[in-house]
Amino acid sequence: MENTVLLIPLFVILFGTLMPVLLMWLVLRYRTSRHQLVFDTAVRLAEKGQPVPAELFTNLNPTGSDLRRGFVLIMLGVAMCICLYELGVPWTFGLIPLLMGVGFLIVWRLESRDAAKTTKEPFG
Numbered sequence: 001m002e003n004t005v006l007l008i009p010l011f012v013i014l015f016g017t018l019m020p021v022l023l024m025w026l027v028l029r030y031r032t033s034r035h036q037l038v039f040d041t042a043v044r045l046a047e048k049g050q051p052v053p054a055e056l057f058t059n060l061n062p063t064g065s066d067l068r069r070g071f072v073l074i075m076l077g078v079a080m081c082i083c084l085y086e087l088g089v090p091w092t093f094g095l096i097p098l099l100m101g102v103g104f105l106i107v108w109r110l111e112s113r114d115a116a117k118t119t120k121e122p123f124g
Contacts, residue, residue: 066108073101 042052077098085091 066104066111070101070104070108073097073104077101
């Protein structure tokens with residue numbers, strides 16, 4: 001009976017640690033196979049003498065909105081701070097996603113400011 005009591009926390013720790021690693025591995029494997037398929041298609045087109053369309057490569061690295069990511073991380077951080085405070089554990093762990101969200105908002109603001117400068121001054 002005591003052995004099974006010790007196996008439950010061990011299983012929970014291993015499952016909690018290995019699940020994010022497994023998910024990241026699956027996502028990276030999917031992206032790699034998708035990239036490989038696109039590159040194989042481009043090579044086949046080039047071998048046949050056909051033009052390789054630029055649209056083939058445009059969706060390989062989709063860019064998400066830093067504004068959206070920032071707000072999502074800030075809200076996640078606030079929620080974590082509140083939940084952790086209510087549970088009586090160190091709530092400051094919630095500051096990690098919150099400050100990451102603030103960083104995304106800063107990047108979004110700086111990029112939008114740079115984009116506005118380039119549209120105002122095309123020859124300067």
